[in-house]
Amino acid sequence: MQQLALDLQLADYALFDTFYAGPNAAVLSAVKQAATEPGPQVHWIWGAPGSGRSHLLQAAVAAAGDAGHACAWLPLANDSLEPAMLEGMGGLDLLCVDDVDSVAGDAAWERALFAVFEELRANNGRLLVTAAMAMPESGIGLRDLASRLASGPTWKLQSMGDEEQLAALQLRSNWRGLDLPDEAGQFLLRRTDRSSIALFLLLDKLDQAALTAQRRLTVPFIKSVLADSHTL
Numbered sequence: 085m086q087q088l089a090l091d092l093q094l095a096d097y098a099l100f101d102t103f104y105a106g107p108n109a110a111v112l113s114a115v116k117q118a119a120t121e122p123g124p125q126v127h128w129i130w131g132a133p134g135s136g137r138s139h140l141l142q143a144a145v146a147a148a149g150d151a152g153h154a155c156a157w158l159p160l161a162n163d164s165l166e167p168a169m170l171e172g173m174g175g176l177d178l179l180c181v182d183d184v185d186s187v188a189g190d191a192a193w194e195r196a197l198f199a200v201f202e203e204l205r206a207n208n209g210r211l212l213v214t215a216a217m218a219m220p221e222s223g224i225g226l227r228d229l230a231s232r233l234a235s236g237p238t239w240k241l242q243s244m245g246d247e248e249q250l251a252a253l254q255l256r257s258n259w260r261g262l263d264l265p266d267e268a269g270q271f272l273l274r275r276t277d278r279s280s281i282a283l284f285l286l287l288d289k290l291d292q293a294a295l296t297a298q299r300r301l302t303v304p305f306i307k308s309v310l311a312d313s314h315t316l
Contacts, residue, residue, distance in 0.1 A: 094142045094145060094146055094157065095138075095139075095142055097139075097256065097259065097260075097284070097288075098138070098139045098142035098143050098146065099143050099146055099147075099259075100112070100116055100143045100147060101259065102139075102143075102255060102256055102259045103136060103139055103140060103143060104244075104248065104251055104252035104255045104256075106242075106244045106248040106251070106252065107242040107243075107244065107248070108136070108241050108242055110239070111129065111140070111239040111240075111241060112140070114127060114237060114239060115127070115129070115140050115141075115143070115144050115212065116144075116147070118144065118178070118210050118212055119143075119144040119145075119147040119148045119151075119153075119178060120147060120148055120151045120153060122208070123210070124210075124236040124237055125204065125205055125208075125209070125210055125211060125235075125236060126201070126210070126211045126212075126213065126232065126233060126235060126236035127210075127211070127212050127213065127236050127237050127238075127239060128213050128214075128215070128218075128219050128233055128234070128236065128237070128238045128239070129141075129212065129213065129214045129215075129238075129239045129241065130214065130215045130216060130217055130218055130219075130238070130239070130240055130241070131214075131216070131240055131241030131242070131243075132216065132241075132243065133216065134282070135241040135242075135243065136241055137182065137183075137214035137215075137241060138159065138182050138183075138214070140212075140214075140241075141157055141180040141181075141182050141212055141214060142157055142180075144178065144180055144212055145157040145178065145180050148177060148178045153176075153177035153178055154175070154176045154177050154178075155176055155177060155178040155179070155180070156173060156176060156178075156179055156180070157180045157182065158170075158179070158180065158181050158182065159182040159183060160181060160182060160183045160184055160186045160187050160193070161182070161183040161186045167190075167192045167193045167195070167196035167197075168196070170196045170197065170199070170200045171196075173200050173203075173204075174199070174200050174202070174203020174204050174206070174207060174209065175203065175207055175209070176204065176209050177209055177210065178209065178210050178211075178212070179200065179204060179209065179210070179211050179212070180211075180212045180213075181197070181211065181212070181213045181214070182214050183214060183215065183216075184197070184213045184214065184215050184222070184224075184233075185215040185216055185217065185222045185223060185224075188222050188223035188224045188225070189223050189224070189225050191225070191226070194224060194225060194226040194229050195226065197229055198226055198228055198229040198232065201229070201232050201233075202232075213233060218238065218240070219233055219234050219238065220234075246270075246273060249273055249283070250266065250269045250270060250273060253269050253272065253273075253283060253284075253287060254269060256284055256287055257269075257287055257291075257301070260287070260288075260291045262287075262290075262291055262294060262301055263300065263301065264287075264301050265301070265302070267303055268301045268302060268303050268306055271303045271306060271307075272286065272287075272306065275310070276310075289309070290306060290309055293305075293309045
């Protein structure tokens with residue numbers, strides 16, 4: 085594993101195997117290829133909060149690292165990161181920049197991103213970038229950077245319907261070693277925040293509760309956990 089050590093922990097669940105493709109099969113396929121194979125140098129991936137942007141980028145870094153590639157994931161919504169952290173990253177095989185719109189309009193960040201892009205291009209490295217909107221609406225002010233980020237494929241993560249959200253929950257629960265019956269999953273979708281992030285965090289909490297109580301994920305058990313946590 086050759087991910088740069090920046091004290092940025094990848095989520096254990098953020099793997100390609102746990103990403104339910106649904107209407108986003110083409111995006112998943114493109115990111116999988118970019119993680120380990122030559123191809124377009126830059127991909128712009130956008131979608132609403134909770135659409136799986138960070139999951140995909142972390143999965144790409146995990147796959148690249150497992151394949152022996154030098155790689156890094158930078159979540160720019162993290163206020164502790166600084167533009168200087170990009171120095172030297174132009175030699176990576178894969179750089180994944182999450183929430184680039186968080187630094188749009190910041191001259192120091194934009195100059196640093198442009199510089200690392202040019203280095204990556206010279207070294208045949210690949211760049212995956214995510215944002216909450218398409219590149220023209222991102223607010224990036226440095227014209228040269230904007231043109232570089234617009235030079236590759238753009239992918240929009242589509243929202244999922246009820247059946248697809250249920251399938252995504254069940255895929256994640258199976259990875260955790262849990263069986264989530266349709267009835268229990270539908271109950272969760274009806275009674276809780278529908279964003280993927282909130283649902284998966286809740287599923288992790290239910291996983292711990294079920295392990296502690298040695299219980300299955302039935303509707304009554306889920307109700308009791310939600311009531312105890314004041315989520316219901």
